[in-house]
Amino acid sequence: xxxxxxxxxxxxxxxxxxxxxxxxxPALQAAAPAPAAxxxxxxxxxxxxxxxxxxxxxxxxxxxDLLIRGERIEAIGRNLALPxxxxxxxxxGRWLTPGLIDPHSHLGVYPMPMVAAHADGNEVSDPFTADxxxxxxxxxxxxxxxxxxxxxxxxxxxxxxxxxxxxxxxxTLRLIDARSAxxxxxxxxxxxMKLACGENPKRVYGEGRHVAPSSRMGEVALLRQRxxxxxxxxPESGKGPDLELRALRQMLDxxxxxxxxxxxxxxxxxxxxxxxxxxxxxxxxxHATEAYKIAGELAAAGVGAVxxxxxxxxxxxxxxxxxxxxxxxARAGVRVALHSDSPYDVxxxxxxxxxxxxxxxxxxxxxxxxxxxxxxTANPAWILGIDGEVGTLEPGKRADLAVWSADPFSVYxxxxxxxxxxxxxxxxxxxxxxxxxxxxxLGGEP
Amino acid sequence: xxxxxxxxxxxGATVYTGAAEPLEGATVLIEGSRVQAxxxxxxxxxxxxxxxxxGAVVTPGLIDAFSRLGLEEVVGESTSVEAVADPLAxxxxxxxxxxxxxxxxxxxLAPARAGGITSAxxxxxxxxxxxxxxxxxLVPGEPVRRARLALHVRIGADAGSGEQPARxxxxxxxxxxxxxxxxxxxLYRGNRGPYLSGxxxxxxxxxxxLDVLGRALAGELPVVFRVDRSADILRVLELAERERLRxxxxxxxxxxxxxxxxxxxxxxxxxxxxxxxxxxxDKLRARDDNxxxxHAAGVRVALSGLGDSHFAPRLRHSAGxxxxxxxxxxxxxxxxxxxxxxxxxxxxxxVLRAGAQANLVIWNGDPLELxxxxxxxxxxxxxxxxDTRQDALTRRYLR
Numbered sequence: 001x002x003x004x005x006x007x008x009x010x011x012x013x014x015x016x017x018x019x020x021x022x023x024x025x026p027a028l029q030a031a032a033p034a035p036a037a038x039x040x041x042x043x044x045x046x047x048x049x050x051x052x053x054x055x056x057x058x059x060x061x062x063x064x065d066l067l068i069r070g071e072r073i074e075a076i077g078r079n080l081a082l083p084x085x086x087x088x089x090x091x092x093g094r095w096l097t098p099g100l101i102d103p104h105s106h107l108g109v110y111p112m113p114m115v116a117a118h119a120d121g122n123e124v125s126d127p128f129t130a131d132x133x134x135x136x137x138x139x140x141x142x143x144x145x146x147x148x149x150x151x152x153x154x155x156x157x158x159x160x161x162x163x164x165x166x167x168x169x170x171x172t173l174r175l176i177d178a179r180s181a182x183x184x185x186x187x188x189x190x191x192x193m194k195l196a197c198g199e200n201p202k203r204v205y206g207e208g209r210h211v212a213p214s215s216r217m218g219e220v221a222l223l224r225q226r227x228x229x230x231x232x233x234x235p236e237s238g239k240g241p242d243l244e245l246r247a248l249r250q251m252l253d254x255x256x257x258x259x260x261x262x263x264x265x266x267x268x269x270x271x272x273x274x275x276x277x278x279x280x281x282x283x284x285x286x287h288a289t290e291a292y293k294i295a296g297e298l299a300a301a302g303v304g305a306v307x308x309x310x311x312x313x314x315x316x317x318x319x320x321x322x323x324x325x326x327x328x329x330a331r332a333g334v335r336v337a338l339h340s341d342s343p344y345d346v347x348x349x350x351x352x353x354x355x356x357x358x359x360x361x362x363x364x365x366x367x368x369x370x371x372x373x374x375x376x377t378a379n380p381a382w383i384l385g386i387d388g389e390v391g392t393l394e395p396g397k398r399a400d401l402a403v404w405s406a407d408p409f410s411v412y413x414x415x416x417x418x419x420x421x422x423x424x425x426x427x428x429x430x431x432x433x434x435x436x437x438x439x440x441x442l443g444g445e446p
Numbered sequence: 447x448x449x450x451x452x453x454x455x456x457x458g459a460t461v462y463t464g465a466a467e468p469l470e471g472a473t474v475l476i477e478g479s480r481v482q483a484x485x486x487x488x489x490x491x492x493x494x495x496x497x498x499x500x501g502a503v504v505t506p507g508l509i510d511a512f513s514r515l516g517l518e519e520v521v522g523e524s525t526s527v528e529a530v531a532d533p534l535a536x537x538x539x540x541x542x543x544x545x546x547x548x549x550x551x552x553x554x555l556a557p558a559r560a561g562g563i564t565s566a567x568x569x570x571x572x573x574x575x576x577x578x579x580x581x582x583x584l585v586p587g588e589p590v591r592r593a594r595l596a597l598h599v600r601i602g603a604d605a606g607s608g609e610q611p612a613r614x615x616x617x618x619x620x621x622x623x624x625x626x627x628x629x630x631x632x633l634y635r636g637n638r639g640p641y642l643s644g645x646x647x648x649x650x651x652x653x654x655x656l657d658v659l660g661r662a663l664a665g666e667l668p669v670v671f672r673v674d675r676s677a678d679i680l681r682v683l684e685l686a687e688r689e690r691l692r693x694x695x696x697x698x699x700x701x702x703x704x705x706x707x708x709x710x711x712x713x714x715x716x717x718x719x720x721x722x723x724x725x726x727x728d729k730l731r732a733r734d735d736n737x738x739x740x741h742a743a744g745v746r747v748a749l750s751g752l753g754d755s756h757f758a759p760r761l762r763h764s765a766g767x768x769x770x771x772x773x774x775x776x777x778x779x780x781x782x783x784x785x786x787x788x789x790x791x792x793x794x795x796x797v798l799r800a801g802a803q804a805n806l807v808i809w810n811g812d813p814l815e816l817x818x819x820x821x822x823x824x825x826x827x828x829x830x831x832x833d834t835r836q837d838a839l840t841r842r843y844l845r
Binding site for chain 1: 519520522523553554557720723724726730731734756759763766767815817818836837839843
């Protein structure tokens with residue numbers, strides 16, 4: 001495999017990757033030309049030259065270039081001119097994709113190690129906690145974050161867990177090094193409201209505590225009452241602001257995207273009916289195991305489906321999971337995204353797409369890789385309301401992308417370079433050092 | 447009653463036999479439940495069924511060395527989960543046999559088979575000494591090939607409960623209790639008569655458990671230690687050497703830190719190639735290339751998802767990921783075929799050569815890849831149906 005070339009145009013010559021740099025990641029900065037003085041200076045430019053681009057917006061482009069200026073993609077095409085002063089990375093036929101997006105993550109709220117002190121993903125004190133926010137639990141030192149980034153993931157939607165009927169608010173975070181979740185927030189991304197139906201709330205409350213809800217019908221009745229309360233709620237009423245009801249009201253007013261954890265087809269259909277009573281609809285059903293059974297209804301309602309490629313059977317509402325779920329949904333025109341819900345699987349979202357694609361093909365569905373790459377890029381971007389900013393390789397989009405050592409649908413492919421807002425945030429060939437404070441000094445380094 | 451099976455010739459394939467390099471354009475000849483021959487330019491018996499496998503790949507049937515296949519249907523429903531002892535009430539259950547809980551009709555089996563798995567070591571869980579695993583071939587009829595395969599021991603912070611928080615001090619408690627158990631078993635082994643006539647001191651577990659522990663001491667039964675922390679691995683190696691056990695290590699998330707010691711002890715490991723997170727205080731130093739480093743140090747490595755029966759079909763992909771993390775391709779394939787068979791002393795499994803059990807898979811491409819699948823699976827010479835309940839559901843809603 002040819003060494004990836006990188007370097008600056010300053011000396012008029014390419015510098016060999018690593019030839020000058022024994023420094024730590026991100027090494028790219030070392031080769032950057034000195035910034036020009038003055039506010040009128042052009043933002044820095046970076047040309048990625050000679051790659052195969054899975055754009056997620058159309059057919060793959062082979063032997064193409066991608067020019068980044070500042071935080072955004074400026075141009076895509078063959079034989080793009082190298083702007084004066086721009087940095088250059090020779091892709092040497094490597095694959096380039098949009099940065100992968102996980103629309104359902106508990107990174108940071110259930111961080112490593114998984115001990116009681118770190119269990120911050122569920123506020124298990126009431127089945128309604130619309131006022132809590134996942135970003136207030138999020139620990140940016142979770143060692144799982146850097147491993148997700150090494151898997152080509154640039155953004156995640158962090159959600160509270162599913163113990164509660166209304167679990168609280170989710171936020172979309174960029175996987176950059178930061179001291180708080182606030183610093184990681186994706187600019188202007190809408191927040192979401194996490195709801196859950198099915199086994200989890202009734203197990204936690206009914207079975208675990210002998211309080212409501214203890215059944216699926218109890219879950220729906222409680223939620224309907226609470227939504228009625230929220231609809232009737234007025235800011236000036238009562239003894240003071242009720243933050244919980246106010247948040248639910250914001251959800252009903254469309255200020256928060258509804259992300260509803262729901263496995264079974266029957267429950268999803270009834271949930272659509274319930275939301276219809278309040279003139280809202282969910283942005284997407286998550287863990288939508290049986291979505292393939294109601295693909296037409298979901299497509300007609302414009303509701304997304306967030307699914308796994310191959311999870312099944314670990315709980316009863318996962319019993320009817322099929323690996324062709326994503327493929328069946330795509331065929332029906334549903335906006336389908338793959339999610340991890342796992343600090344392990346988030347490291348291989350590209351492999352999940354490959355497995356789901358293969359399952360569709362094995363079932364006889366004709367699907368392209370150009371479609372399947374959307375399951376981990378453009379479609380989750382839409383589900384999170386950031387599709388105007390990321391999710392495809394198109395001029396004007398933020399330069400969040402991953403360079404792969406091989407075809408990203410191959411098990412042997414690894415992200416070699418990951419960029420967020422045009423800056424290198426991960427470089428495989430850089431010396432290995434933990435990025436989280438937690439792992440520093442553990443003696444785990446080679 | 448024996449069923450006569452016609453000869454089957456699989457021709458023109460790339461065949462992974464168990465040697466380092468595959469044979470190109472080779473034929474595998476199956477007669478009955480055994481492989482008759484593997485090679486190029488073989489003469490085919492008259493009336494043999496011929497499968498033209500040009501462009502395809504043939505491997506031995508894959509083996510999951512640490513599996514819960516057939517022992518659980520829905521993990522979250524306790525009434526469908528078998529061979530799990532209560533870690534506190536029943537921490538020592540050497541006499542338990544996972545084979546007693548195995549259901550050959552379990553729905554977990556078909557997806558595993560479609561994923562190329564033809565055999566598994568199915569393991570009991572729970573407590574310090576969970577019981578004995580079994581070797582099963584994923585075939586209808588009489589799937590259990592060996593009902594007393596190995597003894598399973600857990601050393602770790604969770605004390606075999608599989609849950610956090612752990613019981614404080616579980617590692618030292620577990621090791622001291624193990625020494626006590628083996629001392630009792632040794633005493634019992636030499637004094638069965640006095641024990642039965644009540645002339646021996648009281649022993650800490652039942653005679654049934656002592657019998658099994660005694661078989662482990664005699665080297666008749668391998669002992670699989672589920673252990674992750676590097677310090678615990680060293681303590682287990684010491685114990686295994688002192689008691690002269692046929693030890694196997696499973697888990698070993700921190701194994702790379704003590705890889706030379708494991709190699710020197712000649713102890714094989716069963717590890718999860720994807721176990722790269724510091725998920726507990728037992729594996730704070732988990733890393734991506736653990737299995738590659740263990741292999742490089744000379745340790746015999748088998749790969750397994752370590753008990754996720756619903757994710758068993760991922761086994762071959764985990765081997766592909768091990769390759770991407772630096773494990774040589776031949777070693778990764780051996781880690782899901784030949785090595786697990788050798789670990790448990792079943793030398794006619796996991797390989798394709800004359801006389802081997804005819805467990806094999808025909809793939810429509812690289813078996814470790816994500817976009818390929820098994821087109822034919824043979825177990826004990828029988829071609830098995832690859833259709834799963836998931837396939838049936840898919841067809842129903844594909845209309």
